[in-house]
Amino acid sequence: AQKVTQAQTEISVVEKEDVTLDCVYETRDTTYYLFWYKQPPSGELVFLIRRNSFDEQNEISGRYSWNFQKSTSSFNFTITASQVVDSAVYFCALSEEMGNAGKSTFGDGTTLTVKP
Amino acid sequence: EPEVTQTPSHQVTQMGQEVILRCVPISNHLYFYWYRQILGQKVEFLVSFYNNEISEKSEIFDDQFSVERPDGSNFTLKIRSTKLEDSAMYFCASRKQGITEAFFGQGTRLTVV
Numbered sequence: 136a137q138k139v140t141q142a143q144t145e146i147s148v149v150e151k152e153d154v155t156l157d158c159v160y161e162t163r164d165t166t167y168y169l170f171w172y173k174q175p176p177s178g179e180l181v182f183l184i185r186r187n188s189f190d191e192q193n194e195i196s197g198r199y200s201w202n203f204q205k206s207t208s209s210f211n212f213t214i215t216a217s218q219v220v221d222s223a224v225y226f227c228a229l230s231e232e233m234g235n236a237g238k239s240t241f242g243d244g245t246t247l248t249v250k251p
Numbered sequence: 252e253p254e255v256t257q258t259p260s261h262q263v264t265q266m267g268q269e270v271i272l273r274c275v276p277i278s279n280h281l282y283f284y285w286y287r288q289i290l291g292q293k294v295e296f297l298v299s300f301y302n303n304e305i306s307e308k309s310e311i312f313d314d315q316f317s318v319e320r321p322d323g324s325n326f327t328l329k330i331r332s333t334k335l336e337d338s339a340m341y342f343c344a345s346r347k348q349g350i351t352e353a354f355f356g357q358g359t360r361l362t363v364v
Contacts, residue, residue, distance in 0.1 A: 170352070178340055180294070180355040226294060230353075237282055237346055238307060239353060241294040 137162045139229050141242035148217050149250050156212045156245045158227030164188075168230040169203065169210045170239065175223045186210065217249045253277045257343050257356035264333055264363055272328045272359045274343030282346040283326045284353060285318065287311065289339045297341075300326065333363045 138161040148154045160169065171183040184194065186203050194201050198215045214221055224246050228239040256275040264270050276283050285297040298308040300318055317329045326345075330337055340360050344353040 172355075178360070179357040180342060182352060182355070185352050228294075237353070238284060238296045238299050239286075239294075240296065243293045 137164075137167075137229050137231065137240040139227050139240055139242035141225075141227055141245050143245045144243070145246045145248070147248045147250065150219060151216050152249075153213060153215050154217050154247065154249075156214075156225050156227075156247065158210045158212065158242060160208050160210065160227070160229045162229060162231070164231050170228040170230065171201070171210075171212050172226045172228060172241075173223045174226060174244070180226070183212075214247075217247075219249050219251055222247060222249045255343055255345055255354050255356035257341075257359050259359060260357065261360045262362070264361070266335055266363055267332050270330050270333055270361065272330075272341050272343075272361065274326045274328075274345075274356055275324055276326055276343070276345030277347070277354055278324070279347060280345035280354070281348045282306075282353075283318075283320070284344040284346070285328045286342040286344065286355075287339045288342065288358075289336075294342065297328075330361075333361075335363050337361060338363045 140159045142157055146154055167188045169186045173181040173183055184201055191203050191205055200213045202211045224244045226244045227242045230237055230239045258273045283300040286294050287297050288294045296309050298312045298318055299306045315331045319327050340358045342358045343356040346353040
């Protein structure tokens with residue numbers, strides 16, 4: 136069975152601080168996909184990144200960066216120089232191999248509050 | 252940019268009533284999903300649909316729930332007799348063949364009173 140753990144329920148930082156959101160996953164599949172989504176107060180889910188299990192390269196996109204460590208089953212998300220607009224709930228998700236249903240299992244989410 | 256569209260954005264219904272939540276997936280997508288998010292909680296998988304049939308469903312998706320693709324473009328979730336605990340945000344998602352990213356709609360907030 137798949138499981139995603141986001142141990143940090145809430146994080147509060149002051150603007151311009153860096154913040155890292157942790158994600159640890161469990162799966163028996165050898166091929167899987169990891170995602171991060173942002174859910175602003177308006178409620179929609181905004182896709183941020185996808186990473187497959189064979190690609191352990193870290194990725195940077197502007198102020199966002201992701202650290203995928205297969206050895207520790209972690210896929211952490213760092214926001215550099217945080218801004219008030221980054222305040223949202225962030226979900227890490229795991230999806231099984233494409234040939235199956237492809238459903239996603241979500242973590243409980245981390246609520247990030249960035250104060251001015 | 253193509254997107255998944257859900258209607259209505261907010262639905263209020265009385266307990267025991269039937270509701271139908273509607274979704275228009277992206278046109279060339281073949282895999283469809285419904286997820287539920289109770290307020291303040293995580294997003295939970297309900298059901299996946301492929302080739303005009305359910306491919307997987309969770310334990311939440313009991314006999315009160317059904318899905319349908321009535322006309323080749325819409326994808327609906329029906330709750331036969333709503334309960335207070337069905338109040339949640341319902342997300343529809345679709346995915347293309349060969350691509351693993353699922354595109355989510357903006358959600359329908361269902362309130363059962």
